[in-house]
Amino acid sequence: MSDATANGIADTAATRKPRRDIGINKRYAAERRFKAYGIIAIAIGLLFLVALLWSIFSKGYTAFWQTEIRVPITFSEQVLGTPQQANESQTKLLMANYPKLAREGLIKELGIDPDDKKAVSAASGLISSGTRVTLRNIVMNDLSVIGTTQDVWLYASSELDSAMKGQYDLSVPENRRPISDLQLQYIDKLKAAGNLEQRFNTGLFTFGASSRAETAGVGVAIIGSLYMMLIVLALALPIGVAASIYLEEFAPKNKFTDLIEVNINNLAAVPSIVFGLLGLAVFINWFHLPRSAPLVGGLVLTLMTLPTIIIATRAALRAVPPSIRWAALGLGASKNQTIFHHVLPLAAPGILTGTIIGLAQALGETAPLLLIGMVAFVADYPATPMEPATALPVQIYMWANEAERAFVERTSGAIIILLGFLAIMNVTAIFLRRRFERRW
Amino acid sequence: MMENLQASFNKGPSVDSSKPIKMKTKDVTVHYGQKQALNGITLNIPENQVTALIGPSGCGKSTYLRCLNRMNDTIDSAKVAGEILLDGEDVYDPDIDVVELRARVGMVFQKPNPFPKSIYDNVAYGPKIHGLAHSKQELDEVVHTSLRRAGLYKEVHDRLDEPGTGLSGGQQQRLCIARAIAVSPEVILMDEPCSALDPIATATVEELIDELRENYTIVIVTHSMQQAARVSQLTAMFHLGDLAEVGPTEKMFSNPGDKRTQDYITGRFG
Numbered sequence: 001m002s003d004a005t006a007n008g009i010a011d012t013a014a015t016r017k018p019r020r021d022i023g024i025n026k027r028y029a030a031e032r033r034f035k036a037y038g039i040i041a042i043a044i045g046l047l048f049l050v051a052l053l054w055s056i057f058s059k060g061y062t063a064f065w066q067t068e069i070r071v072p073i074t075f076s077e078q079v080l081g082t083p084q085q086a087n088e089s090q091t092k093l094l095m096a097n098y099p100k101l102a103r104e105g106l107i108k109e110l111g112i113d114p115d116d117k118k119a120v121s122a123a124s125g126l127i128s129s130g131t132r133v134t135l136r137n138i139v140m141n142d143l144s145v146i147g148t149t150q151d152v153w154l155y156a157s158s159e160l161d162s163a164m165k166g167q168y169d170l171s172v173p174e175n176r177r178p179i180s181d182l183q184l185q186y187i188d189k190l191k192a193a194g195n196l197e198q199r200f201n202t203g204l205f206t207f208g209a210s211s212r213a214e215t216a217g218v219g220v221a222i223i224g225s226l227y228m229m230l231i232v233l234a235l236a237l238p239i240g241v242a243a244s245i246y247l248e249e250f251a252p253k254n255k256f257t258d259l260i261e262v263n264i265n266n267l268a269a270v271p272s273i274v275f276g277l278l279g280l281a282v283f284i285n286w287f288h289l290p291r292s293a294p295l296v297g298g299l300v301l302t303l304m305t306l307p308t309i310i311i312a313t314r315a316a317l318r319a320v321p322p323s324i325r326w327a328a329l330g331l332g333a334s335k336n337q338t339i340f341h342h343v344l345p346l347a348a349p350g351i352l353t354g355t356i357i358g359l360a361q362a363l364g365e366t367a368p369l370l371l372i373g374m375v376a377f378v379a380d381y382p383a384t385p386m387e388p389a390t391a392l393p394v395q396i397y398m399w400a401n402e403a404e405r406a407f408v409e410r411t412s413g414a415i416i417i418l419l420g421f422l423a424i425m426n427v428t429a430i431f432l433r434r435r436f437e438r439r440w
Numbered sequence: 441m442m443e444n445l446q447a448s449f450n451k452g453p454s455v456d457s458s459k460p461i462k463m464k465t466k467d468v469t470v471h472y473g474q475k476q477a478l479n480g481i482t483l484n485i486p487e488n489q490v491t492a493l494i495g496p497s498g499c500g501k502s503t504y505l506r507c508l509n510r511m512n513d514t515i516d517s518a519k520v521a522g523e524i525l526l527d528g529e530d531v532y533d534p535d536i537d538v539v540e541l542r543a544r545v546g547m548v549f550q551k552p553n554p555f556p557k558s559i560y561d562n563v564a565y566g567p568k569i570h571g572l573a574h575s576k577q578e579l580d581e582v583v584h585t586s587l588r589r590a591g592l593y594k595e596v597h598d599r600l601d602e603p604g605t606g607l608s609g610g611q612q613q614r615l616c617i618a619r620a621i622a623v624s625p626e627v628i629l630m631d632e633p634c635s636a637l638d639p640i641a642t643a644t645v646e647e648l649i650d651e652l653r654e655n656y657t658i659v660i661v662t663h664s665m666q667q668a669a670r671v672s673q674l675t676a677m678f679h680l681g682d683l684a685e686v687g688p689t690e691k692m693f694s695n696p697g698d699k700r701t702q703d704y705i706t707g708r709f710g
Contacts, residue, residue, distance in 0.1 A: 253516060321553075323551060323553035324553060324555065324556075325514070326553065327549065327554075327555060328555075329511065330542060330546065331546065331565065331619065332541075332542035332543035332546075332569070332623060333539070
């Protein structure tokens with residue numbers, strides 16, 4: 001057998017005609033070239049991505065840490081009044097001079113002469129004026145602290161915080177930097193005593209708007225964004241899916257439905273700021289809904305997200321193999337049963353992916369929200385979607401306009417938080433798709 | 441070729457002319473848009489017999505089949521004219537509900553198309569939507585009986601909760617047949633049910649078709665003349681949208697009356 005094969009090969013080799021040139025080498029060269037172009041394109045893309053993420057993370061990670069100073073605070077009755085007085089009326093407690101308590105505590109800690117005006121002012125410059133709220137909350141929660149001395153961690157001022165994070169060039173002359181030599185001495189002293197620490201900045205997640213960087217956070221913006229996402233989800237998903245099912249499965253194919261289809265595709269490409277103008281004109285000026293409210297933001301973003309969801313849903317419905325429809329119809333299932341028992345479950349992963357992509361797009365949208373007044377200084381949490389709030393991307397936009405160094409890192413920090421939310425949503429999309437995906 | 445065919449139906453059952461007519465079609469024409477696909481088909485389908493529709497590709501036999509349970513309704517451009525009677529009732533009568541009609545006239549498709557659900561749910565779906573079972577026990581009973589009749593029960597009885605799409609091609613097609621008979625139809629339409637199957641699976645399905653004839657009226661479209669000879673009692677030869685010839689299978693293959701039938705079954709075209 002092997003002999004026969006060997007002979008066969010030898011024979012053909014002997015009688016083989018000269019090979020034709022059919023351009024094999026050129027074809028392979030073209031393929032290799034194309035592969036190289038592809039790799040270069042991906043490398044450039046990755047490079048930009050890495051540069052972008054690096055610039056955000058290197059600037060922003062410090063925002064998650066906040067310098068705090070441990071100060072022994074004497075909650076003196078002189079300043080706060082007696083607990084009995086506080087029980088009768090809280091006015092005195094609310095209006096009390098808390099910064100004085102903080103200042104006196106720090107002076108004592110640093111051993112500064114209370115009459116040395118310059119030293120006192122330098123020391124009090126190290127503490128954030130946001131301590132007013134911190135100390136007031138301590139007293140209001142527990143009146144028994146009045147008359148005692150407690151160690152309290154207070155926020156450092158944003159200058160001290162920036163200095164600790166190395167954001168100032170300390171080699172320049174004293175009068176050209178925001179932090180003085182005297183203050184640097186105090187910092188060293190506090191550090192040596194273990195009274196100065198960088199702690200995880202929970203305030204970044206819980207505070208609302210503030211003109212002081214150390215007490216500014218994205219709490220209100222997160223709640224605002226959350227309200228808007230819930231509204232978008234509650235409105236855009238059912239409306240979008242219902243519209244797609246009708247258009248794809250029930251609507252007659254005529255000029256009118258063609259027109260609708262063209263317009264939906266066009267709507268998906270309309271610049272988002274136009275939706276903002278629409279929201280301003282319709283929801284605020286016509287329906288008289290409140291300005292800056294997540295409700296209006298949610299409605300505007302719903303309009304913006306609808307085309308995305310409709311297009312994704314229709315594509316998902318169309319991707320369900322016709323044989324599944326035939327099988328159901330052939331068994332005597334009605335059109336409705338065919339769609340809801342078979343087509344929709346099979347299209348669900350695609351619909352969910354489209355919805356989450358639409359939501360992610362809405363989460364990152366800024367321009368339409370500027371027009372309906374969500375670019376506002378909101379320090380208090382909104383209790384309902386009708387109360388003023390901001391949104392994450394708008395908060396980023398507002399912080400980016402601030403001049404202070406401490407806001408630069410917070411801007412990047414807020415971007416990291418936004419990216420985190422987007423990443424969570426995308427992972428959810430992938431997870432849901434895997435979960436619901438069925439092979440046929 | 442001819443000898444082969446002769447041998448095939450020597451074994452097969454012969455047509456019983458005493459059987460009543462289950463479905464009657466009179467002058468059925470179908471247009472797809474401007475194009476005419478069927479030019480006036482008049483054909484009687486006898487009860488509890490297997491009627492084979494043969495003919496070259498594009499001759500309209502599948503189109504004809506899809507008229508019998510109004511599956512052509514799902515194609516927007518299709519226009520059906522003429523009379524199609526099931527037990528004397530016009531299936532295109534406005535009083536006849538298409539859902540009810542399809543519960544009476546089941547269909548098995550060319551490519552096995554089980555739902556991406558468990559084997560049990562595949563078979564149980566029809567009885568469930570038509571309310572044919574009133575309890576879990578009844579439904580179990582229907583599912584088991586249907587799988588048994590489709591000759592699949594032995595192979596799958598211990599894995600009814602596994603996906604129907606995980607079965608082999610032949611098993612999937614038998615699952616589709618089980619699914620169709622679970623709603624107790626009177627007529628089963630089969631559109632080239634074996635074209636996607638290997639010869640062994642084909643033989644199994646063909647045996648099954650022969651058994652099903654006891655309880656159901658079967659219309660089968662096939663490309664294989666051997667298959668037509670093996671399973672059918674009545675054969676209708678379609679050609680370019682016309683019904684070229686119809687007659688008892690035995691006669692069609694031994695002594696075709698029409699030149700086109702003769703050419704087709706001897707392999708001169710098609």
